[in-house]
Amino acid sequence: MANLDKKMTSLKNVPLFKGLKDQQLRLIADRMTERNYAAGETIVKQGHGGEGFFVITTGNADAIRERSNGESIAVNSFGPMNFFGELALLDEEGVRTASIVAVEPTECLVLTRWDFLAALRQDADMAVDILQEMAKRFRLALDSL
Numbered sequence: 001m002a003n004l005d006k007k008m009t010s011l012k013n014v015p016l017f018k019g020l021k022d023q024q025l026r027l028i029a030d031r032m033t034e035r036n037y038a039a040g041e042t043i044v045k046q047g048h049g050g051e052g053f054f055v056i057t058t059g060n061a062d063a064i065r066e067r068s069n070g071e072s073i074a075v076n077s078f079g080p081m082n083f084f085g086e087l088a089l090l091d092e093e094g095v096r097t098a099s100i101v102a103v104e105p106t107e108c109l110v111l112t113r114w115d116f117l118a119a120l121r122q123d124a125d126m127a128v129d130i131l132q133e134m135a136k137r138f139r140l141a142l143d144s145l
Contacts, residue, residue, distance in 0.1 A: 007032055007109055010057050013081040016133050024126040031115035037061075037102040044085065046099040052112040053085040059106025065098040077103075086134060089116045 007029035011017050017025060037043050037059070044051065046066055056078050063076035063084070075098055078084060084100060089111070120127040 003034075004029055007034075010055060010081065010109060014055055014083055016083060016086060016130060016137070019129045019133065020126060024123055024129075027119040027122055027126065028111065028116075029109075031119055032109040032111045035108050035110050037106045037108070039102055039104045039106075041102050043100040043102060043106070043108065044096050046096050048096055051085075051088065052110050053083065053089050053116065054100070055083045055109040055111075056080055057107045057109055060103045061100050061106050062103055063098040063100055086137070089113050090134075 004026065008022070008025045011020075011025050011029055011032075017028065020028075032055075034057075043054065043061060046064070058080055061078045062074050063078070064072050065075045066072050078100070085096075088096075090113075120130070
């Protein structure tokens with residue numbers, strides 16, 4: 001399978017992109033890069049700037065939040081087709097609220113903010129679809145608080 005086709009297949013399984021057409025998925029997939037992380041390697045670090053949006057294609061990772069008293073707590077786990085960092089796509093000044101650490105060899109597709117915005121500028125309908133899905137996710141998150 002071609003690299004672009006592999007990326008598109010992965011993205012079709014990501015809820016954030018569920019309503020997109022193939023040509024829209026291609027715009028996103030074409031801008032994503034593959035990154036590999038070893039077990040125990042930090043993918044993103046709490047308190048650092050958001051590099052972008054990550055989709056795990058293979059492997060598993062944990063979200064670890066360090067509290068002000070120095071205690072660390074696992075707050076989430078991610079496996080294949082799970083994603084994190086969607087806020088980094090919209091907020092260039094935001095910082096990561098947790099560290100994400102690979103618990104086994106993990107491969108991710110990564111989309112930077114500037115590549116995401118470039119794709120949205122090419123297809124306004126895609127922008128609306130993605131933003132509506134993000135709004136649903138934020139509402140669900142707020143309802144759980």
